[in-house]
Amino acid sequence: MDNGLPRHARAVVIGCGIVGNSLAYHLTRLGWRDVVLLDKGPLPNPGGSTGHASNFIYLVDHSKEMTALTVESVRQYREMGVFIQSGGIEVARTKERMQELTRRMASAGSWGIEPVSLLTPGDVKEFVPYINEKVILGGFYTQGVGVVDSLRAGTLMRDKGQAAGALHVAPKTEVVGIDVEGGRVRRVRTTQGDIEAEVVAITCGVWSPRLARMAGTHIPLTPAVHQMIDIGPVPRFRGAKSDIEHPIVRDMDTNMYERQAGGDLEIGSYAHRPILYDPEDLPPVEQAALSPTEFPFTQADFDEQMQHALELMPEIVGDESVGVKYAINGILSLTSDGMPVLGESPDVKGLWAAAAVWVKEGPGTGKAVAEWMVHGSSEIDLHSSDIARFHEHQRTRAHVRARAAEGFNKTYGIVHPSEQWASNRDVRLAPFHARERELGAVFFEAAGWERPHWYESNGALLEEYDDQVTHRTSEWESRWWSPIINAEHLAMRERAGLFDLSAFTIFDVVGPGALASVQCAALRQMEVPVGRVVYTPVLSPNGGFKSDLTIMRLGDEHFRVVTGGAAGMSDKKWFRDQLVPGAELADLTSSMTTIGLWGPRARDILESTTSDDVSNEGFKFGTCRVIEIGTQRVLASRISYVGDLGWELYVPMEQGLMLWDTLWEAGRPHGLAACGIGVYGTTGRLEKCYRAHGNELETEYNVVEAGMAAPRVKAEDFVGKAAHLRHREEDPAAMLCTLTVDDHRSKSGEKRYMLGREPILTRDGKRIVDRHGRGSYVTSAGAGPSVGKHILMAYLTPEESVLGNQLLVEYMGERYPASVAVAGATPLFDPENTRIRA
């Protein structure tokens, strides 16, 4: 073409918003050349959400991943000279919010955001003299909050890429097709000609689903309205020397924010009804009155918000001379779980996404995704944002809209860590779901599955174990929790428990190349006899944890991978990516159901249902084989995530009900209890110090630090091997430890129980930071009913990783003593593992 558009590119990045500019720049920074950056709109503002963003950045989020991306973004914005620090105050109007602000303080401590402080209403007034301090109870101040010029940042990044001769920028170039051949992206077709491309990245914000569809895949997000008005001129801001001179205020309880914008005040809201669109509803650039993502303001949706703003800032908002100069329904991206959509498509090789990213995390995301594209993994763990995380139903328009609508008003919400979604439930039901209902199951959702978290019918166990069950009096810790969980746990430890494990993701790797494929993915040796079960970390190229899962060898050329529902889909993509010629992967998740049977009586129960040998000699720990239970052939796998004798039992989905009924009947004489995931995922696991992906196991920590290094490393190559070998030679920067809380009494005398993610401090209240800059925080927290302690896991520096070392954990604004109970991986309960090997 004579328009200068290259015909070939190493990478085509589609979309010149903050994300596309960042990604393209970081790709060139990491050494890629022939990068082409396109947008259908003009520059510097092509008309997407970046162009109308309020551009302010708050640093503290309860999500570690989101905070890390934001902090990195601010670092880059500062470096580019486009960041103005203003400070920010989240104000509370309610007592519940004041408590939440202490949680914000804790998250700031966990993620290392300093300085932060809690303010009295009077303090807030000092910072923000135009606030009505009488309607607030206090505030949470973050000094590092500020505003950026995101369009300028984009321009600077494009300039750098172009100056290096590595980037070609093509505005007003609309993509009309993305060609996929043999499962791999081949070329991008545009209004200015075609470009053959090795990789293509979709960074088109609200338009991304449309582009993904061109390639036959999904980017599950929805365009949604965020209302914003600009009022001015504000007499107090007359003569403002910069865009912002007062802290940005987030009025958390009304889901609103107010910020100075030069001589004006900008008021934004997440309080209105969710207003969702489809990408097809967005007008073409030339038909948009303002920009394609600035929709006409719907005044009625903002009426209540005006009242709230007036209450909080009457001096400005109530001033008759201050007019509403600009008001829009700004369009931004929402997803079903509030996290971005990043990474390579699970459907199309070479097709990447970086979407549903806001200005505050844009450059950090661009850098992380560029690292992922170039190196295969990123410094910041992105598993919560991985595009491959979605299960099929989660990619539907209806699911995205339902959850985005439900989540929208939680943007500034007080969200409990275990809070469950209300919309689009009952999508995936275990075959014995009706039985669980009869038992009064309280269902939590995992990957769309309805999983019993505990059973109300087990209330009777509370009396039986009255002396061992801890009751919680605080409403916050009692929410989404029941003491019945602890009673179920004790019943399992004493007799036996029956667990619904239907949410497992299960896939087989088969064929002549199967062994080589799983060897490549797994840290542990997979060349094992048929019938062995191997629990193995799966490493990312940097030697951190991509996942952890179990693999059963069912035949010479047949391996069955079992992993959790949450990571299941990204694990599946990971294994598919490691397949060598002659290997195939088949997803059996919806073909198989799994029931767990554990406890000292598990063998007695199983024995009574089968004529097969399930004795310790006949069926050793770490092995699997098919046994007959009545008329069913059941794949039994003798492993445990709760630390007790027993099996995972796999049958075809349609036979699950029969298996449940058989085990239930056989178990009654032995006092079998149905047990929920509260036991499986928390109490049973934590007593055994078993690590969980997403909690202890992330790409930011390595196998040695997690205390999971085996004596030897297999000779075969595997992903992350070089890094792993290096980690084994180094002194670990941190060690995963198990702590127990020594005293739960708060100042008011009420006993409090940490739920996870709280900062761990030295005895004199200092943060513990390792030599890589990683702070110590609680990776998992929960009761250990059999050890009579509340258990915390945390990575500590080697100096602090000393048995009996006394530390502090910060929770809800107070500090509680905790001490190191285990340094390393030795279980707290049954350290010799006699139970699982009984």
Add this chain to the structure above:
Amino acid sequence: MRIAVCIKRVPITGGRIVLTADARAINTQHLGFTMSPHEECGVEEAVRLIEANKGDSVVLTLGPPEAVEQLRDAMALGIDRAIHLQTDGQEWDGESTAAALLDAIRADETSNGPFDIIFFGNESADSGGFQVGLRVAYALNRPCVTGLKRVTLEGSSVRCEQEVEDGRDVYVVPLPAVLTVKEGLNLPRYPSVPGRMRARSKPVADVTPARPAPRLELVKLLVPAGQGRRAESLGSGAAAAPAVVDVFQKAGVL
């Protein structure tokens, strides 16, 4: 003093205008709505006059149910109350619009006395008929001055200034009068937040006039060639200079 302002709900255009498939209307799928810009000045003038002289101001519109948004907009700026002549969304021609407004104005005047001034926009921003104000004035047998860029109260008269080539024509007419105004008459204020909030509870009287058979029929709309051109940013600061020079050179002015 009593003042009425008649307004019309029209689409906000800014981008390229797209017609519906039958070419009889503008496709408003992506558009917001406002009152015609001339009428914004009429509202502003009415508000200023009442602020200065006290009295009662009324905004009227003939339009679909959603046109209440424009009535609230006017009341947010300070108009006291509204009369909404509701339609089912069909376009009314100038003659029938004027007749319906006339009925509403007469009804209001019967109860509350004559309006000293009735403001209209010189023409609506969408159909641009230039009809309604004149027809209402004629029917009421009141003086009417059109296309005004300045309005000054002078006792029981009003001084009206029209912009004409090379100057202004000035008329002084006795009240009550009908005035049609143009953008530039004044600089309309933005609504304040308290104004917006007050507007929510100001009274809107609903009337549902019957639509007479139109004598003027819209056959088809045409989009004039060359519309939808957009401004383009050439950059900012000193860095934009080369691009500006380039444009000037191409235009032959450098």
